[in-house]
Amino acid sequence: MNYKKIVKLTNIIGIFAVFCLIYWIFISIAITAFDLKVFRQGITDLFFMSIGAIIVLMASALMLNIMINLTRIAERDHQFSKTTQSLKKQRLKFIAFIASFPIILAGLGLGHFYTIEKRRDYLETTAAQILAKNQQIFNHFVQYQFDETWIKNTADALQILSKYDSNMPTVKIILQDAINDQNVYLAFSNYSKLNENDKALNKINYLFDTTKNQREYLDQVFHQQTQQNLYEKEGSRYRLFVPYEYQGQKIILYISDYYAYGKSS
Numbered sequence: 319m320n321y322k323k324i325v326k327l328t329n330i331i332g333i334f335a336v337f338c339l340i341y342w343i344f345i346s347i348a349i350t351a352f353d354l355k356v357f358r359q360g361i362t363d364l365f366f367m368s369i370g371a372i373i374v375l376m377a378s379a380l381m382l383n384i385m386i387n388l389t390r391i392a393e394r395d396h397q398f399s400k401t402t403q404s405l406k407k408q409r410l411k412f413i414a415f416i417a418s419f420p421i422i423l424a425g426l427g428l429g430h431f432y433t434i435e436k437r438r439d440y441l442e443t444t445a446a447q448i449l450a451k452n453q454q455i456f457n458h459f460v461q462y463q464f465d466e467t468w469i470k471n472t473a474d475a476l477q478i479l480s481k482y483d484s485n486m487p488t489v490k491i492i493l494q495d496a497i498n499d500q501n502v503y504l505a506f507s508n509y510s511k512l513n514e515n516d517k518a519l520n521k522i523n524y525l526f527d528t529t530k531n532q533r534e535y536l537d538q539v540f541h542q543q544t545q546q547n548l549y550e551k552e553g554s555r556y557r558l559f560v561p562y563e564y565q566g567q568k569i570i571l572y573i574s575d576y577y578a579y580g581k582s583s
Contacts, residue, residue, distance in 0.1 A: 335377055341422065348423055438549050441558040441573055445547075448479060448489075449562060449571065455479070456571075459491050460564040464521060469510055477508035488574035490526075492559070494540045497521050503528065503536055505572065535559065540568055 449456060455475045462468065472491065480489045490507045505526035528536065531550075538544040539561050548559040560571040 341418075344419060345422065345426065348426055434551055437551075437556045437575065438558075441549070441556060441575060442547065442560075445558060445560045445571055445573055449560070452479065456562050456569070457564050459493075459569050460562070460567040462493050462495075462567070462569070464495065464504075464519065466519065469506065469519070472506050473508050473510045476506065476510075480508050488572075490572040490574075492526055492536070492570040492572050494536075494568075495521060532559075536570070539570060 452475075455478075458475065459472060476489055476491065488507070490505045492503055492505050495502055495504050502521070503526040504521060504524040506524060510524065532548070535544070535548045536559075539559075545561050545563075547561070548557075550557040554576055556575045558573045558575075560573070562569050562571055
């Protein structure tokens, strides 16, 4: 039996296992620390399973043990001379190893950017198709009146729109109104129908919660300062605001999409 070849093979396997463990840990830390959206959640759950790390560690320890014992047997029975690499070659390998980490991080960053832009393209394409195929419905939305009939018809129409794509769970309509002479933004969804226990309509129940950036954007849209879409990402939640105008009246189509990446739920 050629012990020299066995020792060489076990060395390669052992080193490969150790490097895999190091890279997996580095990728895991990078994804968690920078909230990168690269892998689907199902893959990432497996990635974080602690049992995998334990098995790798146990396998690495076993491989190292085998390498040491086989090396001693090979040296005793075959007495082959152990060659050493030059210092220059060792330095080059170490530099290549260190340089691989920023390369991996850059690759994860590019994957993250691609994912974000892909979700934006998806939402904008979906919104454009919804507007193009449902102009009569949106013309009804523009004829806003805060009464039970308009709210019920709007909720029914949004229920239809919400079924346009099973991966698009949230569709809302945002309008400008006033409460006590103060401008506010109301949002209506397919769940905006009145309950039997509701005694009277109240605009406060339909207020749209906004961030500072969203508020500034809505102000600009309804004051004729912009017609651009607004795309936002918060964690695994993606939002798109799309202005729509008919006969001088404006509303905003709001689409929200949740896409699980990078972390276990």
